[in-house]
Amino acid sequence: EAQVTQNPRYLITVTGKKLTVTCSQNMNHEYMSWYRQDPGLGLRQIYYSMNVEVTDKGDVPEGYKVSRKEKRNFPLILESPSPNQTSLYFCASSSNHPSTDTQYFGPGTRLTVL
Amino acid sequence: KQEVTQIPAALSVPEGENLVLNCSFTDSAIYNLQWFRQDPGKGLTSLLLIQSSQREQTSGRLNASLDKSSGRSTLYIAASQPGDSATYLCAVSGYGGSQGNLIFGKGTKLSVKP
Numbered sequence: 001e002a003q004v005t006q007n008p009r010y011l012i013t014v015t016g017k018k019l020t021v022t023c024s025q026n027m028n029h030e031y032m033s034w035y036r037q038d039p040g041l042g043l044r045q046i047y048y049s050m051n052v053e054v055t056d057k058g059d060v061p062e063g064y065k066v067s068r069k070e071k072r073n074f075p076l077i078l079e080s081p082s083p084n085q086t087s088l089y090f091c092a093s094s095s096n097h098p099s100t101d102t103q104y105f106g107p108g109t110r111l112t113v114l
Numbered sequence: 115k116q117e118v119t120q121i122p123a124a125l126s127v128p129e130g131e132n133l134v135l136n137c138s139f140t141d142s143a144i145y146n147l148q149w150f151r152q153d154p155g156k157g158l159t160s161l162l163l164i165q166s167s168q169r170e171q172t173s174g175r176l177n178a179s180l181d182k183s184s185g186r187s188t189l190y191i192a193a194s195q196p197g198d199s200a201t202y203l204c205a206v207s208g209y210g211g212s213q214g215n216l217i218f219g220k221g222t223k224l225s226v227k228p
Contacts, residue, residue: 004157033215043203043218058215090157102148103216105157 002027004106006091012112013081021076021109023091029104031094032074033058034066036087037108043090049074050097081113116141116208120219127194128227135189135222137204142182148216149178149189150203158203162189194226 004025013019025032033048035058045058049068063085065077074093078085091106117140127133137147146165150158162171162178164187170179177190187204201223205216 035216040220042220043205043216045215048215092158102160102163104160105150107157108155 002104004091004093004104006089006106006109008109009107010110012114014114015082016080019078019081019111021078021089021091021111023074023076023106024072025074025091025093025104026072027093027095027104028071029093029095030071031097031101031103032068033092033103034064034074034076035090035092036060037090038087046076046089081111083113085111086113087111116144116206116217118204118206118217118219120202120204120222122222123220124223124225126225126227129194129196131194131226132190132192133194133224135191135202135204135224137187137189137219139185139187139206139217141208142185143208144182145207147178147180147187147204147206149176149187150205152201152203152221154200161202191224194224196226196228199224199226 007022030051034046035043037043044060046064047066049055052068055066089109092103094101094103119138121136144166148163149161152158164171164180175192180187201221203221205218
């Protein structure tokens with residue numbers, strides 16, 4: 001089954017404790033991205049990657065890092081999480097540039113930073 | 115800066131009704147517009163993608179139209195069913211900002227009552 005998977009689905013952590021949210025897709029997609037969803041603000045892009053070793057910032061990249069060492073994986077790293085990073089996070093992928101192709105979304109990771 | 119607005123924020127209809135969801139955007143320089151469905155606790159599912167050169171797309175009971183010059187799109191749902199209850203999001207992919215960044219509206223929460 002074609003899908004985007006994220007782990008963990010739920011995470012409660014404390015300020016300053018480094019964490020990684022994994023994202024993996026099995027569709028051989030080149031394009032991957034991370035979004036966060038907040039009440040009243042909607043979905044906003046954090047980072048995106050157009051291929052292996054190619055990443056760039058989205059609208060709200062501060063406090064986040066990403067890497068794309070393999071085509072299928074695109075982890076989101078929070079080196080020193082803060083309470084304002086409490087949010088619902090979504091990973092997405094598409095085979096071509098999102099200007100021409102549908103994006104497939106993972107199920108989401110709900111992160112709480114105390 | 116591109117802004118996407120969806121009206122209404124919430125809508126409740128009896129089963130069987132035909133309904134229209136509205137989406138407007140401020141910058142007409144877009145590559146495409148997509149409609150997504152989001153169920154509680156789940157990720158986004160792509161419903162329809164309309165390229166900037168197209169006027170409409172249809173899938174089953176769903177029909178999406180695009181008027182790029184006026185910055186508007188509508189999602190028409192025919193013969194609504196309780197299973198259509200979800201939040202519907204529209205998103206545009208534009209020339210400005212980071213490549214491939216989808217700019218989302220805040221969504222319309224639809225409730226279809228039996």
